[in-house]
Amino acid sequence: MRQDLTSFDGGTALRQRPASAMAWLLMSPLFVWVLAFVVAPTLIMLVYSVCERGTLGGVVFRFTWANYAAVLDPTYLNILVRSVLFSMVTTLACLVMGYPVAFYIGRAPEARRNLLLMLVMIPFWTSFLIRTYAWVTILKSKGLLNSLLLQVGMISQPFEMLYTPGAVILGLVYTFLPFMILPIYTSVEKLDNALVEAAFDLGAGPLRAFSKVIVPMTSPGIAAGILLVFVPALGLYAVNDILGGGKVDMIGNIIENQFKGSARNWPFGAALGMTLVVAFAAALWYTGRRQNRAA
Amino acid sequence: MKRVNTMLGAWTAAMMVFLYLPIAILIGFSFNTSRLNIVWQGFTLDWYAAIWRDAVLVKSLENSLYIASVTTVISVVLGTAGAWLLYRYRFPGARLWQTLIFVPMLVPEVIMGVSLLIFFVVVHLELGFTSIIISHVTFCFPFVLVAVQARLAGLDPALEEAAMDLGATPAGAFRRVLVPYLMPSIIAGALMAFTLSLDELIVTYFTASAGTRTLPLEIFGRVKKGLDPTLNAISTVFILFTAVLVVATEFLKRRNASLVSRQQQS
Secondary structure, eight states: OHHHHHHHHOOOSTTOEEOOHHHHHHHHHHHHHHIIIIIHHHHHHHHHHTSEEOTTSOEEOOOOSHHHHHHTSHHHHHHHHHHHHHHHHHHHHHHHHHHHHHHHHHTSOHHHHHHHHHHHHHHHHSOHHHHHHHHHHHHSTTSHHHHHHHHTTSOSSOOOOTTSHHHHHHHHHHHHHHHHHHHHHHHHHHOOHHHHHHHHHTTOOHHHHIIIIIHHHTHHHHHHHHHHHHHHHHHOHHHHHHHHTTSSOOHHHHHHHHHTSSSOOHHHHHHHHHHHHHHHHHHHHHHHHHHHHHO | OHHHHHHHHHHHHHHHHHHHHHHHHHHHHTTBSOSSSSSOOOBOOHHHHHHHHOHHHHHHHHHHHHHHHHHHHHHHHHHHHHHHHHHHEEOTTHHHHHHHHHHHHHSOHHHHHHHHHHHHHHTTOOSSHHHHHHHHHHHHHHHHHHHHHHHHTTOOHHHHHHHHHTTOOHHHHIIIIIHHHHHHHHHHHHHHHHHHHHHOOHHHHHHOOGGGOOHHHHHHHHHHHOOOHHHHHHHHHHHHHHHHHHHHHHHHHHHHHHHHHHHHHO
């Protein structure tokens, strides 16, 4: 744990010198990059979110809270609530499905561990677009699953699986499962075997050992997994586009529509974006606190 | 305890099937004669040949490869220099900088895409290769930085000092001693940056122009329009390419780790 933290915040004072003029000069491209392309765009988006919409889809720089009020309009509030609900279901499903996998991989013998880790890593890095597309073939009404079910006689006619809330959640779980497994695996790998055995020796059953010892000790991994799944699932509108077919819109679709689609309301889109930024910042802060406590 | 382990193993196997079965079906159907993808009608490579006859698809692939290459070069320079300088020197507010650098790795793509789009409009930068590359570097270089930082954590300070004692200048010590030591992590970071840039859809969607559509953008447009058997073929190529890059990166990282532990033992 210590090792990780030192590499994160710069580390021991011994090897570090105060930054010289030369060091500042060499570091400046990176600092400028971060200020220009991370900090400035977020601040500009904040400004846009409190501006009025112009007549031709432009922006009028006059202060208003109207865009944030619109976020709370019943139409959008419903979509917002649905987004949060879908993301929560996705996160929970990933956690339940992924935790045992992460645990098994973390405690497997080295050769098997490396192989399984690689198998999780490949979908982790593969474009979610292609992985989502793979489900279209399976789920469409004349697709693989329907013809299979017809053949074994479980259904008498194909039913619509694609473009349903179920398909969207399935797609999100499929996309994000590796993002839950990997951080939990990192925590499980650090788990001290002696502590788990001590719990058993002191008479704890598997369930109690799990809930009282294993879960608390892997909580930084769980928190990181939730961070990597919950907020990104809110924003990944392309999955809903492909598997929801425009029928199961989430907040990401609404944002996209304000900028590139027919709605064309940049200030409102910016206000929705800032709402997501706040959700992200809260999740980041919460995770950071969890990890500091664990260290 | 043993029974629990068997159950966990079975569950893990089931989840691997869940992760890989759709991909396997997609790859399988990329060789299917049928346009409709339901039944197996016969083996063909036609869909792969069709990729190369499709000028729009080839053009978008060229765009993607160009963007990913330039992004990788800039990311490696920024990420490697940044990791080294943050390791060696004390900057005021280093913790805050570190957090700001990490944000693009974690933030939902749609937020990055939208905020960068507004930014480019405000500064009057026309959307195109420049805007795409700027966006890609912003979320790619942190991966290089993290990879190099992980390797620096295992660095023996004596290595650099010895080089300087033997008469090397700081610049010479950096080039002759540090860069070779860091090379596996630099390459691993570069492979990650390249893969990320090549695969990225959402940030690119907001920052690309009509003339600079990338391969993922082109695929996304076609997926929304309907099924097209060449999509199975191009997706298969994509998956295999990513798999090769991941295996290569992991191999480098593992060699990295075993080197570090060997040095720490001796």
